[in-house]
Amino acid sequence: MKSKVRPQKGWMWLTLLPLYVFTLLFVLGPLVYMVVLSFLTREEVWGVRLDFTLENYANIFEPVYLRTFWESLKLAFLSTGLVVAIGYPFGYFMAKLTARWKKRVTLFLMIPFWTSSLLRLYGWIIIFRAGGIFDRLLMALHITSEPLKLLYTYPAVVVGMVYALLPFMIFSVYSSAEKLDFSLVEAARDLGASPLKAFLTVSLKLTLPGLFSGLVLTFVPSMGLFFIADILGGNKVVLVGSLIQEQLMKARNWPFAAALSIALLLLTTVFLWLSRRLSKESS
Amino acid sequence: MAGSILRLENIKKGFGGVDVLNGVSLEVAQGEFVTLLGSSGCGKTTTLRIIAGLEQPDSGRVLLGGADMAGVPPERRDVNTVFQSYALFPHMTVEQNVGYALKVRRVPKPELAQRVREALALVQLEGFEKRKPSQLSGGQRQRVAIARAVINRPKLLLLDEPLGALDLQLRRQMQQELKRLQKKLGISFIYITHDQEEALNMSDRVAVMKDGLFQQIGPPEEVYSRPRTSYVARFVGAANILHCNVGQVEGELVRFANAQGSGAFLAQGHSFQPGEPATLAIRGEQAQAVKGLDRSVPGLLGVVKEKSFAGGLLRVTLELAGGGEFVCSRQGLDSDLAPGDQAKIVWEPEHAWPVDLEPAGGPEGEGAEAL
Numbered sequence: 077m078k079s080k081v082r083p084q085k086g087w088m089w090l091t092l093l094p095l096y097v098f099t100l101l102f103v104l105g106p107l108v109y110m111v112v113l114s115f116l117t118r119e120e121v122w123g124v125r126l127d128f129t130l131e132n133y134a135n136i137f138e139p140v141y142l143r144t145f146w147e148s149l150k151l152a153f154l155s156t157g158l159v160v161a162i163g164y165p166f167g168y169f170m171a172k173l174t175a176r177w178k179k180r181v182t183l184f185l186m187i188p189f190w191t192s193s194l195l196r197l198y199g200w201i202i203i204f205r206a207g208g209i210f211d212r213l214l215m216a217l218h219i220t221s222e223p224l225k226l227l228y229t230y231p232a233v234v235v236g237m238v239y240a241l242l243p244f245m246i247f248s249v250y251s252s253a254e255k256l257d258f259s260l261v262e263a264a265r266d267l268g269a270s271p272l273k274a275f276l277t278v279s280l281k282l283t284l285p286g287l288f289s290g291l292v293l294t295f296v297p298s299m300g301l302f303f304i305a306d307i308l309g310g311n312k313v314v315l316v317g318s319l320i321q322e323q324l325m326k327a328r329n330w331p332f333a334a335a336l337s338i339a340l341l342l343l344t345t346v347f348l349w350l351s352r353r354l355s356k357e358s359s
Numbered sequence: 360m361a362g363s364i365l366r367l368e369n370i371k372k373g374f375g376g377v378d379v380l381n382g383v384s385l386e387v388a389q390g391e392f393v394t395l396l397g398s399s400g401c402g403k404t405t406t407l408r409i410i411a412g413l414e415q416p417d418s419g420r421v422l423l424g425g426a427d428m429a430g431v432p433p434e435r436r437d438v439n440t441v442f443q444s445y446a447l448f449p450h451m452t453v454e455q456n457v458g459y460a461l462k463v464r465r466v467p468k469p470e471l472a473q474r475v476r477e478a479l480a481l482v483q484l485e486g487f488e489k490r491k492p493s494q495l496s497g498g499q500r501q502r503v504a505i506a507r508a509v510i511n512r513p514k515l516l517l518l519d520e521p522l523g524a525l526d527l528q529l530r531r532q533m534q535q536e537l538k539r540l541q542k543k544l545g546i547s548f549i550y551i552t553h554d555q556e557e558a559l560n561m562s563d564r565v566a567v568m569k570d571g572l573f574q575q576i577g578p579p580e581e582v583y584s585r586p587r588t589s590y591v592a593r594f595v596g597a598a599n600i601l602h603c604n605v606g607q608v609e610g611e612l613v614r615f616a617n618a619q620g621s622g623a624f625l626a627q628g629h630s631f632q633p634g635e636p637a638t639l640a641i642r643g644e645q646a647q648a649v650k651g652l653d654r655s656v657p658g659l660l661g662v663v664k665e666k667s668f669a670g671g672l673l674r675v676t677l678e679l680a681g682g683g684e685f686v687c688s689r690q691g692l693d694s695d696l697a698p699g700d701q702a703k704i705v706w707e708p709e710h711a712w713p714v715d716l717e718p719a720g721g722p723e724g725e726g727a728e729a730l
Contacts, residue, residue: 262413263446265433267460267507277463281450 114334124330132335141319141336145343148316151305152298155237159245159294162238164287167249168279171256185243197236197307204232204308228310236304241297245290252286253279288355292348299344316340362389363425364514364547365410370419372405372571379405381571382419387515387547392538394550396558396595397568403551404443406568407517410549412436424514434463439508443519445500447492453479453503454488460511478506481540498529505537509544516541518550522557534561555595559583567591589714592640599646599685601639601659601711605631612708613637618681620659620703624711631713638715643688645710648675648702650695658703661685663696677702 117127135141170181188196203209204227211223226232256279264274302317316336323333365387372380380402387393395403408414410421412433421428423436439460447456455462458475466474479485482502492500501521508516521537522530538561541548552558558565559579566576567590575587586592589600603615603622613631614623624639631637652658661677664684668674674688675696685704696702 257444257446259442259444259446260448262433263440263442263448264459264463266411266413266438266440267463268434268511269459269463270434271432273463277459278448 110334110337113331114338116331118329118331122328129331132331133339135332136335136339144314144316144319145339147314148299149343151233151237151313151315152295155234155241155298156291156295158234158238159241160287160291163242163245163290163294164249164283166242167246167286167290168253168283170246170250171253172258185246189243193240194303194307196239197304200232200236200239200308201227204235227308228312230309230313233305233309233313236308237298237301240301240304241294244293248290248293249283249286252283252289256282284355288351291351295347295351296344299340363387364389364391364423365549366420366422367406367410368420368422370406370409370416370421372402372409372414372417379571380409380416383568383571383573384419385566385573385576387549390545390547392541392548392550392561392563394552394558394562394565395568396552396555396565398553398594401568402571403568404519405571407440407519407549407551410515411438411440411517413440437514438517439511439513439515440517441501441504441508441519441521443521443523445492445504447500447503447507449492451491452488453484453490453492453495456492456503457506457510459507464511474510478510481509481543482506482536497524498533501525501533505540509540509546512544513546515547515549518548520551520553522552530557537561559595565595567594569594584712586640586712586714587717589638589640592712592714596642597686598640598642598712600714601641601685603637603639605633605635605637608633613713614657619661619679619683620681621657622659622706622711623657623708624713625708627713629713629716637713639711640714641685641706641711643674643686644672646685646687646704646706647689648677648687648696648704650700650702652703652705656703656705658705659685660701660703663698663700663702665698666694666696677704 113124114132115128115130117125117129117131119125136145170178173181201208206223206225206227208227210226211220214220214224215222260278260282261274264278265271269277300317302315302321305313305315306318317340320333320336320340323329323336363386365385367383367385370380370383371378383402383406385393385406395406397403405414409416410423412428412431423438428436448459451459454475457478458471461471461474475488476485479488482505484499484502484506487495487499487503492503495503501524504521518537522533525533534557537548537550550558550561559582562579564577565579565582567574567582569590575582575591577585582591582595586595586598592598593600601619601622603617605613606616606621607614608626608631611625612623613626615621615637624637648661648663649658660680662680663675664678665676666673667676669688671690672688673691673694674686675694677685677687679685687704
């Protein structure tokens, strides 16, 4: 802000009030509640006792839970990696389409969002189940001779994750690739850069902000999405998200669920911070 | 041509069914400054992009230093471009922008730094190494673009309206600087502009372009004083164009009379036949509007419509008796002519220049080389 501040009218702050109230009530409030909860003791049957303890956090370091975190991280990295590998080129080339085709592609990407994501996952069950569409297709093409039984396997979960997260990456890369001035790429070529070199030094560098915001939009949810693993992975693939849900809804261990959530939050924040650092260094 | 750097042979190019270049031929010598002059959409930028390799011609050949460039990508052509909007890399500093061509060629760091310093000194931008393009003024960005394009010493530098975005004063100054730079480096320049003054001022040769064809290629004086077509005459120096039918032919002297009056011009080596239509280009500064001349004196009759002053020049616009306008201009601010006055426009026969003697379309293909 410049030094010259206009005299505020007495009622101006009122217009901002809803925003503050909303943030306090629905963001900060629950967070504080969760932090407090994570230090409390679980009541045997129902609810919590107001006894301070660090036991919930200590529990996280039990091998079985650490493994869950590790599995979640692995899956998040794998699916985010695939999302980048597919979504970046998709978004990049989408920005080069004619206005008419851009509209069409956008529409095709948007249509699935008009249905509940849960319903769409059930669609994948139909595709993946033994003897489902996918199996029949592969067998019809003589690629496999018997059903692969993909449903409730790790690959099914990965496909589900990639499917759910891909649009976020595509749109985020697209929006920054669209701002890319193509004459810069021509200038690079003119100055002696091969197509690949021109892409790496100019196009990629200038679309990194889109790539990183896409990473945020996909990596963060991929750490927490539990229903994809639940529906497509059966109970074979246990992720932090599912663990939290289980502790909260089934085991009724609220403090431990809260501690797990906080741990997940911290872990995600660390990775976000790291990627921020990386993106700043490279630009 | 000895020391020929670039040769374009009958280049044709269309985009989506629209013909942009209709057979363009040009030869540029070592160290020559050639300007492509024309209004927007005439095909100048496309010509440049084809030379740079950013566009492929539909037919015709591009030879750089004698080698056919068909299928050679831009990065392997010994040509660099100063783009119209400069196309500086926004994420790189001035230093990195200028050094880009060397960096992609893996030139060792000390040499790279040394050459970047030299290139920046050449355009007088020392001290700006660490700035980003967004922190520079228009003129400074322009200099960075030039330094970046010449650092690898190309045989040929292509400049696409490089001064288009600058204000008039800076433009004039940069024109001189560019010319000096070109002499100093000894690189051939192909320069695009729609500003005829800039073209005449800077070039060794001017190529006037219209509808994807060169109308005339020649030294500035020739294009200015001996235009081949009415388009060139109008575009380069805003001449008056007069259509008439040839009357008497007395050796070199050709007389005519039409609805607007009568006059004479020199055949300039062309054999005119009586009754043949002719088009004349008459420069405003070489014609005079005079009041109260005798009926017998040949000239065009007109009514003064407007008087205006432009930088020491008095411009008198007359409405011709048979329709159409004629602009006379001369030094000084005094004139006894006032709007509404009847006047006669007179000129010396050698100042009425016959144009459009060849079939419309101008020189084509190989013919352009004869210039």
